[in-house]
Amino acid sequence: xxxxxxxxxxxxxxxxxxxxxxxxxxxxxxxxxxxxxxxxxxxxxxxxxxxxxxxxxxxxxxxxxxxxxxxxxxxxxxxxxxxxxxxxxxxxxxxxxxxxxxxxxxxxxxxxxxxxxxxxxxxxxxxxxxxxxxxxxxxxxxxxxxxxxxxxxxxxxxxxxxxxxxxxxxxxxxxxxxxxxxxxxxxxxxxxxxxxxxxxxxxxxxxxxxxxxxxxxxxxxxxxxxxxxxxxxxxxxxxxxxxxxxxxxxxxxxxxxxxxxxxxxxxxxxxxxxxxxxxxx
Amino acid sequence: xxxxxxxxxxxxxxxxxxxxxxxxxxxxxxxxxxxxxxxxxxxxxxxxxxxxxxxxxxxxxxxxxxxxxxxxxxxxxxxxxxxxxxxxxxxxxxxxxxxxxxxxxxxxxxx
Numbered sequence: 465x466x467x468x469x470x471x472x473x474x475x476x477x478x479x480x481x482x483x484x485x486x487x488x489x490x491x492x493x494x495x496x497x498x499x500x501x502x503x504x505x506x507x508x509x510x511x512x513x514x515x516x517x518x519x520x521x522x523x524x525x526x527x528x529x530x531x532x533x534x535x536x537x538x539x540x541x542x543x544x545x546x547x548x549x550x551x552x553x554x555x556x557x558x559x560x561x562x563x564x565x566x567x568x569x570x571x572x573x574x575x576x577x578x579x580x581x582x583x584x585x586x587x588x589x590x591x592x593x594x595x596x597x598x599x600x601x602x603x604x605x606x607x608x609x610x611x612x613x614x615x616x617x618x619x620x621x622x623x624x625x626x627x628x629x630x631x632x633x634x635x636x637x638x639x640x641x642x643x644x645x646x647x648x649x650x651x652x653x654x655x656x657x658x659x660x661x662x663x664x665x666x667x668x669x670x671x672x673x674x675x676x677x678x679x680x681x682x683x684x685x686x687x688x689x690x691x692x693x694x695x696x697x698x699x700x701x702x703x704x705x706x707x708x709x710x711x712x713x714x715x716x717x718x719x720x721x722x723x724x725x726x727x728x729x730x731x732x733x734x735x736x737x738x739x740x741x742x743x744x745x
Numbered sequence: 746x747x748x749x750x751x752x753x754x755x756x757x758x759x760x761x762x763x764x765x766x767x768x769x770x771x772x773x774x775x776x777x778x779x780x781x782x783x784x785x786x787x788x789x790x791x792x793x794x795x796x797x798x799x800x801x802x803x804x805x806x807x808x809x810x811x812x813x814x815x816x817x818x819x820x821x822x823x824x825x826x827x828x829x830x831x832x833x834x835x836x837x838x839x840x841x842x843x844x845x846x847x848x849x850x851x852x853x854x855x856x
Contacts, residue, residue, distance in 0.1 A: 467767075467777070469765075469767045472770055476766055480781060480784075480785075486781070486782070
């Protein structure tokens with residue numbers, strides 16, 4: 465790649481803010497090359513500057529925050545609580561990853577016999593055994609669409625009195641506030657604004673949205689069974705700038721697809737900056 | 746120290762007002778990640794400052810480079826490769842030394 469003076473300085477500045485990109489030099493170069501105009505490049509660089517790329521230390525801190533909430537602030541008791549991953553089907557899911565990670569700090573902090581449930585459908589069995597206080601746990605809340613579906617299902621599945629609260633490692637502020645307004649208690653220690661609409665204001669906002677649409681038009685509109693349309697600006701339009709990619713985690717589908725969509729509009733394979741395991745890709 | 750680091754430090758030493766980071770790409774094709782790591786390394790040591798895309802040696806950095814650059818230069822050229830027959834055990838500075846009379850020139854022994 466041949467650098468223009470402006471781009472060179474911007475990339476050096478980006479490395480200063482996001483050290484993790486040093487290990488993804490070739491992928492970053494490909495992404496910058498993917499942008500046709502200076503305006504596209506500026507938008508992508510601005511998004512990357514504000515990106516939350518979690519390290520193991522940060523993840524550990526957030527898990528401890530959730531542990532403290534569950535034990536000391538939720539009002540739930542060890543004897544009657546079940547902590548449930550919101551995974552719905554039999555595919556591996558990041559909610560199970562978080563459930564598996566949280567059990568250690570819970571154990572270390574005295575909840576040695578806490579009941580964990582690694583699949584949504586199995587919570588009714590624990591409910592019948594007296595676990596009537598349910599903590600629904602997941603990694604990321606982007607739009608709240610999935611969570612709303614699970615809550616509806618939970619109310620439908622369980623016959624009897626129960627209480628529930630929700631915990632997420634991270635999420636979009638707008639989604640968290642919207643869920644809270646519906647009277648649902650949610651604990652999410654890392655919240656962030658939407659990458660574009662939560663940062664720019666009109667008339668700049670309109671321009672930036674069009675620039676992102678322009679970039680998405682350069683991606684394959686369909687990969688096998690998956691339509692890009694469904695993930696435009698991230699699933700549910702979440703516009704997330706977040707990944708556990710640095711902690712061997714999956715990138716949420718709430719993240720802008722330009723960072724993880726595998727093919728361009730000519731069906732050429734892309735060397736994407738982030739990895740998302742997507743069923744059906 | 747990498748070779749490209751020596752080259753950058755030398756150029757910075759010879760410039761009076763610092764140099765833009767891009768100048769090292771246009772001159773030596775040094776990639777952004779390498780120049781960033783260089784900036785990070787030498788800023789932490791207090792040798793240079795990086796502001797508005799420009800690298801500039803600090804006063805302390807300038808003194809340090811002067812010392813190190815000339816010491817490196819002399820080590821690598823002037824006294825490198827002395828033939829073995831001219832090497833002898835080193836003696837301490839200011840220690841007494843008795844030269845062999847056979848090796849002295851007659852000119853010295855006059856008067």
